Amino acid sequence: MNAVAGVSVVSPANRLAAPALLLALAAGCVAWAWPAGLDGWRALAIVSAWAGSGLLAGSLLLMVREPRLAALFGGLDAQYRWHHRGGVLAYALLLIHPLALAGAGWQESPAVAWLALAPWAHHWPVWLGWAGLVLLMIGLAATFSAHLPYRRWRALHYLAGAGVLAGLGHVAALLAQLGPLWLLLPASVLAIAWRLLGADLGLAARPYRVRSVTHPAARMVEAVLEPCGPRMAVAPGQFVFAAFGDGAHFRGCREFHPFTVSGVGDDGTLAVGIKALGPCSTHVQALESGVTVRLEGPFGRFLADRAKSPQLWLAGGVGITPFIAALRAGPLAQPTVLIYLFRGAQDAAYLEELQTLAGADPQLALLAEAADGPPPLADLLGRVPQLAGRAVQLCGPAPLIDAARSELAARGVPPGAIHFELFDFR
Numbered sequence: 001m002n003a004v005a006g007v008s009v010v011s012p013a014n015r016l017a018a019p020a021l022l023l024a025l026a027a028g029c030v031a032w033a034w035p036a037g038l039d040g041w042r043a044l045a046i047v048s049a050w051a052g053s054g055l056l057a058g059s060l061l062l063m064v065r066e067p068r069l070a071a072l073f074g075g076l077d078a079q080y081r082w083h084h085r086g087g088v089l090a091y092a093l094l095l096i097h098p099l100a101l102a103g104a105g106w107q108e109s110p111a112v113a114w115l116a117l118a119p120w121a122h123h124w125p126v127w128l129g130w131a132g133l134v135l136l137m138i139g140l141a142a143t144f145s146a147h148l149p150y151r152r153w154r155a156l157h158y159l160a161g162a163g164v165l166a167g168l169g170h171v172a173a174l175l176a177q178l179g180p181l182w183l184l185l186p187a188s189v190l191a192i193a194w195r196l197l198g199a200d201l202g203l204a205a206r207p208y209r210v211r212s213v214t215h216p217a218a219r220m221v222e223a224v225l226e227p228c229g230p231r232m233a234v235a236p237g238q239f240v241f242a243a244f245g246d247g248a249h250f251r252g253c254r255e256f257h258p259f260t261v262s263g264v265g266d267d268g269t270l271a272v273g274i275k276a277l278g279p280c281s282t283h284v285q286a287l288e289s290g291v292t293v294r295l296e297g298p299f300g301r302f303l304a305d306r307a308k309s310p311q312l313w314l315a316g317g318v319g320i321t322p323f324i325a326a327l328r329a330g331p332l333a334q335p336t337v338l339i340y341l342f343r344g345a346q347d348a349a350y351l352e353e354l355q356t357l358a359g360a361d362p363q364l365a366l367l368a369e370a371a372d373g374p375p376p377l378a379d380l381l382g383r384v385p386q387l388a389g390r391a392v393q394l395c396g397p398a399p400l401i402d403a404a405r406s407e408l409a410a411r412g413v414p415p416g417a418i419h420f421e422l423f424d425f426r
């Protein structure tokens with residue numbers, strides 16, 4: 001494997017780092033609180049509460065958006081996946097806690113069991129625990145709704161963070177000694193503050209300015225960004241979070257959104273190609289030179305582990321951005337077929353440039369096709385020579401990637417040879 005400059009290699013240790021962190025925190029908490037001499041239900045209540053608390057704190061740490069941490073955890077997408085898994089498992093364990101307490105009460109009488117589940121019968125620390133569970137439930141439920149508008153999803157998801165703090169407050173108020181909370185409480189507060197201040201408010205972002213603006217397709221803008229301070233080392237295939245500010249006539253939405261770089265200049269400039277897909281990316285279409293931008297990153301490893309074997313690249317729509325960045329960086333090292341699918345001629349961003357690049361580089365074969373319905377994958381893949389021996393890189397909408405993966409598998413491409421980038425984080 002040859003890694004692209006500036007992108008670290010993902011080792012098995014990186015892949016295991018996130019689950020190991022979750023496991024260590026959960027197991028460490030349970031070991032400290034191990035309930036010797038308690039009956040089964042009470043022991044279950046204690047073990048589930050501490051395992052859930054450890055997992056929750058770990059899940060919060062995995063929410064921090066920082067390039068070195070993301071590299072340590074094998075990429076931001078892998079990190080977020082474990083953040084989500086840890087949060088869901090923690091919630092399930094924390095739900096067991098009051099149920100197990102009720103189970104212990106049931107051994108005395110149903111009335112005692114019911115009392116364990118009725119927060120109004122207790123004092124404020126117990127209320128705090130129930131408030132934490134309800135907030136967590138709302139925050140987690142939002143992550144399962146694919147159709148929720150992004151901003152509403154994010155606002156609801158923030159409630160999960162408040163739920164964690166309420167839950168840890170519940171434990172702190174009930175315990176005579178803090179035990180693992182000495183670690184869990186500051187770690188959770190630090191993770192929330194780091195995420196909110198460093199990433200969402202952008203205190204850790206670098207200042208850039210829009211140098212020039214072009215429109216490579218309908219409802220798409222490409223901006224070349226120049227650094228106003230230390231530049232970021234970005235490799236083609238990586239993405240940055242960009243928040244556009246103000247210019248002479250333009251007022252930015254100032255939210256950080258992920259965009260794959262479409263070009264990396266020797267002078268430290270970066271290009272991003274942005275398709276109008278929602279409120280902020282539509283507003284950005286009116287971008288002008290001179291607008292201030294704040295960038296976080298770089299993140300991602302797409303195109304980083306390019307084997308020496310021949311390549312097949314497949315791009316759908318704006319998923320062309322990582323490939324145009326790689327092609328703009330210089331001639332290809334290995335024979336590559338690029339399949340580029342777009343809805344219609346007006347959506348075919350960079351098509352002329354791609355045709356010129358393919359004409360100049362004998363290693364590159366371009367198969368560009370307009371498809372407004374189901375993509376003609378069977379036909380296109382049938383035209384790729386020695387398909388089964390190629391390393392495949394896919395970037396585009398999730399349905400296209402799913403269809404391409406099953407068609408590739410049916411044609412004998414091993415799953416390990418298929419890499420893909422989704423333009424979605426939830």
Ligand SMILES: Cc1cc2nc3c(=O)[nH]c(=O)nc-3n(C[C@H](O)[C@H](O)[C@H](O)COP(=O)(O)OP(=O)(O)OC[C@H]3O[C@@H](n4cnc5c(N)ncnc54)[C@H](O)[C@@H]3O)c2cc1C
Pocket residue numbers: 149150151239256257258259260261273274275276277278279280281282318321422423424425426
């Ligand atoms: C790794 C990655 C690389 C991307 N690269 C490109 C690119 O090169 N060019 C391009 O046009 N688009 C790219 N996108 C998609 C782009 O980020 C969204 O289209 C944009 O954020 C939409 O914001 P909006 O307010 O216009 O629309 P919304 O309606 O708010 O969002 C539409 C969808 O975009 C996603 N999204 C929105 N905001 C964020 C956010 N802050 N963080 C994560 N996901 C978000 C959500 O899935 C959401 O459902 C990429 C996305 C990801 C995850």
